[in-house]
Amino acid sequence: MFFPKTAVLGVGLLGAxxxxxxxxxxxxxxxxxxxxxxxxxxxxxxxxxxxxxxxxASEACSGASLVVLxxxxxxxxxxxxxISSVIDRDALVIDVGSVKGKxxxxxxxxxxxxxxxxxxxxxxxxxxxAANASLFDSALTIITPTEETDRGAxxxxxxxxxxxxxxxxxxxxxxxxxxxxxVSHMPHLAAYAMVSAAYEMDRDSLEFAGRGFRDTTRxxxxxxxxxxxIFMLNRDNLLESLDSYIENLKRLGSMLLEGDVDAxxxxxxxxxxxxxxxxxx
Amino acid sequence: MFFPKTAVLGVGLLGAxxxxxxxxxxxxxxxxxxxxxxxxxxxxxxxxxxxxxxxxASEACSGASLVVLxxxxxxxxxxxxxISSVIDRDALVIDVGSVKGKxxxxxxxxxxxxxxxxxxxxxxxxxxxAANASLFDSALTIITPTEETDRGAxxxxxxxxxxxxxxxxxxxxxxxxxxxxxVSHMPHLAAYAMVSAAYEMDRDSLEFAGRGFRDTTRxxxxxxxxxxxIFMLNRDNLLESLDSYIENLKRLGSMLLEGDVDAxxxxxxxxxxxxxxxxxx
Numbered sequence: 001m002f003f004p005k006t007a008v009l010g011v012g013l014l015g016a017x018x019x020x021x022x023x024x025x026x027x028x029x030x031x032x033x034x035x036x037x038x039x040x041x042x043x044x045x046x047x048x049x050x051x052x053x054x055x056x057a058s059e060a061c062s063g064a065s066l067v068v069l070x071x072x073x074x075x076x077x078x079x080x081x082x083i084s085s086v087i088d089r090d091a092l093v094i095d096v097g098s099v100k101g102k103x104x105x106x107x108x109x110x111x112x113x114x115x116x117x118x119x120x121x122x123x124x125x126x127x128x129x130a131a132n133a134s135l136f137d138s139a140l141t142i143i144t145p146t147e148e149t150d151r152g153a154x155x156x157x158x159x160x161x162x163x164x165x166x167x168x169x170x171x172x173x174x175x176x177x178x179x180x181x182x183v184s185h186m187p188h189l190a191a192y193a194m195v196s197a198a199y200e201m202d203r204d205s206l207e208f209a210g211r212g213f214r215d216t217t218r219x220x221x222x223x224x225x226x227x228x229x230i231f232m233l234n235r236d237n238l239l240e241s242l243d244s245y246i247e248n249l250k251r252l253g254s255m256l257l258e259g260d261v262d263a264x265x266x267x268x269x270x271x272x273x274x275x276x277x278x279x280x281x
Numbered sequence: 282m283f284f285p286k287t288a289v290l291g292v293g294l295l296g297a298x299x300x301x302x303x304x305x306x307x308x309x310x311x312x313x314x315x316x317x318x319x320x321x322x323x324x325x326x327x328x329x330x331x332x333x334x335x336x337x338a339s340e341a342c343s344g345a346s347l348v349v350l351x352x353x354x355x356x357x358x359x360x361x362x363x364i365s366s367v368i369d370r371d372a373l374v375i376d377v378g379s380v381k382g383k384x385x386x387x388x389x390x391x392x393x394x395x396x397x398x399x400x401x402x403x404x405x406x407x408x409x410x411a412a413n414a415s416l417f418d419s420a421l422t423i424i425t426p427t428e429e430t431d432r433g434a435x436x437x438x439x440x441x442x443x444x445x446x447x448x449x450x451x452x453x454x455x456x457x458x459x460x461x462x463x464v465s466h467m468p469h470l471a472a473y474a475m476v477s478a479a480y481e482m483d484r485d486s487l488e489f490a491g492r493g494f495r496d497t498t499r500x501x502x503x504x505x506x507x508x509x510x511i512f513m514l515n516r517d518n519l520l521e522s523l524d525s526y527i528e529n530l531k532r533l534g535s536m537l538l539e540g541d542v543d544a545x546x547x548x549x550x551x552x553x554x555x556x557x558x559x560x561x562x
Contacts, residue, residue: 120491140489182479183490187497192552193529194471198463199555201525206559208421209464210401212500216468219493220556224549228542235537242534244482246527248474253523256516261509268505271473274480275501278487 001159003027003066003092009034009057009079011044013122014096015070016131019049021164022066024133034060044128058082066160069095072229076103080110087113092156098180099233100144100173108148115157116144116173118180119166124221137165144173181237186245188227189238191220282440284308284347284373290315290338290360292325294403295377296351297412300330302445303347305414315341325409339363346372347441353510354378361391368394373437379461380514381425381454389429396438397425397454399461400447405502418446425454462518467526469508470519472501 006028008015015033022028033050034057035041041053054060057079061067065088069076076095083093093114095107104116121139141161145154161168171179195217198205206213231238255264287309289296296314303309314331315338316322322334335341338360342348346369350357357376364374374395376388385397402420422442426435442449452460476498479486512519536545 120489123492123496140491142489179483179486179489182482182486183494187475187494189533189549190471190475190530191497191556192549193533194468194526195552195556196548197522197526197529200529201463201522202460205460205463206555208401208423208460209559210421211404213464213468214559215404215496215499216472217556218496220549220552221560222553224546224553227549228546231537231545232540232542235540239534239537241478241482242530245475245478246530248478248481249471249523249527252470252474253520256512256520259513259516261513264512265505265509267477268470268473268501268508271476271501272503272505274487275472275476275498278490278495279502 001027001156001163002029003064004029005032005064006030006066006068007032007034007061007064007083007087008050008068008070009060009083010069010071010075011035011041011050011053011128012070013126013128013130014119014135015068016044016049016128017122017133017135018068018070018096018164020131020133021136025163027160027163028066032060032064040128047128049128049131058086062086063088065091067091067093069093069097072226073097073099073103073233074229076107077110080107080114084111087111090152092153092160094157094160098184098230099177101177101234102173103233104144104173105146105148108146108150112150113153115149115153116176117157117161118142118144118176119161124219126223126226134165136161139166141166141168142171142176143168144171144176146173177234178237181234181241185227185230185234185238186241188219188222189231189242190245191217192227195220282308282437282444283310284345285310286313286345287311287347287349288313288315288342288345288364288368289331289349289351290341290364291350291352292316292322292331292334292409293351294407294409294411295400295416296349297325297330297409298403298414298416299349299351299377299445301412301414302417306444308441308444309347313341313345321409328409330409330412339367343367344369348372348374350374350376350378353507354380354384354514355510357384357388358391361388361395365392368392371433373434373441375438375441379465379511380458381423382458382515383454384514385425385454386427386429389427389431393431394434396430396434397457398438398442399423399425399457400442405500407504407507415446417442420447422447422449423452423457424449425452425457427454458515459518462515462522466508466511466515466519467522469500469503470512470523471526472498473508476501
């Protein structure tokens with residue numbers, strides 16, 4: 001597996017880390033970067049992350065054998081047409097986005113070699129400055145094929161992520177969006193809400209926050225533009241998760257109000273056991 | 282400042298860390314431990330954390346010049362009487378609990394040398410096995426005097442925490458409980474609720490959680506008995522914080538439902554800025 005030319009669209013933390021990881025493992029010769037901000041792209045080139053760059057996606061993707069979509073997923077469809085007309089005939093096109101669902105089928109209709117991918121890595125950091133070649137080492141990467149996914153492209157995508165050190169798992173794109181609304185999109189929304197609520201209640205309260213609060217709200221440092229985009233694309237699942245979360249908060253509130261300590265201890269003991277179950281993953 | 286005999290009531294993470302820190306700095310000669318579980322106390326002695334132990338608080342505190350209350354705060358009042366009758370006449374009695382409020386005045390009525398203290402340290406870990414002598418190094422420690430607090434005891438408590446490396450700050454006990462409902466007690470409740478909600482929505486979802494979810498819910502590994510106790514003692518403030526949090530969640534949900542992306546981006550950008558403001562504290 002070797003990609004003479006790779007195009008990375010969106011040279012942020014994930015896009016840049018894929019670029020570095022590919023180079024590190026000798027899987028590509030040249031990486032072209034695409035983005036809106038020429039100055040940032042120039043700095044990414046100086047940092048050795050990309051070799052060339054363009055603010056025109058067609059130019060960046062021209063003759064590419066691998067395209068990595070790493071912009072906010074709301075832009076994928078508008079990028080698909082320009083990409084599809086200039087890439088190599090059997091090019092592999094993957095993304096690293098947090099939303100799949102219907103988008104996967106829509107992308108596949110325009111780009112035959114598209115395979116939806118979601119590496120569970122990166123966290124709240126952003127920008128190519130935080131990128132590193134081992135970001136995907138041992139990281140779970142979800143690949144979301146449909147019945148229409150090109151089998152050759154799927155095999156290549158799996159081999160690619162495995163080569164970057166990832167643990168690859170396939171999942172239906174609709175199920176993917178339900179699961180990640182629960183364990184990622186809703187928690188992001190919740191973290192933003194918690195910080196705002198704390199400030200609203202007492203403007204000085206944040207000064208007294210300890211490590212627990214900082215851990216709990218760390219993902220509120222994530223990019224608002226990226227996450228608003230993800231929230232909107234996965235809106236229905238997210239609203240459902242939000243309802244269920246609020247319902248659970250209210251249930252604990254009722255136990256508290258009624259002074260039902262036994263019920264409270266049982267309920268939070270259940271939460272602790274579940275959380276301990278994923279501690280060493 | 283030297284305490285010939287220190288009694289630590291509740292030899293968990295915080296109590297044991299105070300014991301180790303005192304010994305490490307040569308501030309005490311002998312540490313007596315009190316707890317319910319004789320076997321655990323024996324192990325804490327083997328580990329060199331305490332020198333003697335008893336499951337009888339009066340015995341552990343007999344002749345003590347320093348008493349550290351490190352049990353769940355719901356037990357403090359029932360321990361106060363036995364302590365007050367056996368300690369040195371000018372003994373200092375401090376606690377390390379997360380709830381202050383009315384409890385401080387009640388304790389001071391029974392123990393003249395009581396000073397309410399809350400080191401912001403420890404997190405979700407529990408048990409003396411996780412204790413260490415430098416836990417309070419650079420940690421904020423809130424001291425909550427009232428007008429009735431003995432000035433000599435207050436000075437000694439401040440000097441003690443400073444000697445353990447803590448940054449000491451005084452705060453009114455009523456304000457303390459409002460602030461820590463916001464930045465600690467509500468986030469703990471929220472973390473338990475989030476794990477339960479995730480499991481309820483999809484039993485397999487937790488398997489797919491990344492670092493963001495794990496950070497967000499880390500404090501759900503905290504001791505349920507301790508936290509149910511704290512929740513109940515600070516119930517009114519906690520319910521108020523919970524309402525405000527739910528209100529903020531619903532506000533974000535409405536923006537999402539209405540597709541008001543600008544409002545959503547503004548709101549979460551505000552959250553990010555506030556959170557970034559406490560990142561390096």
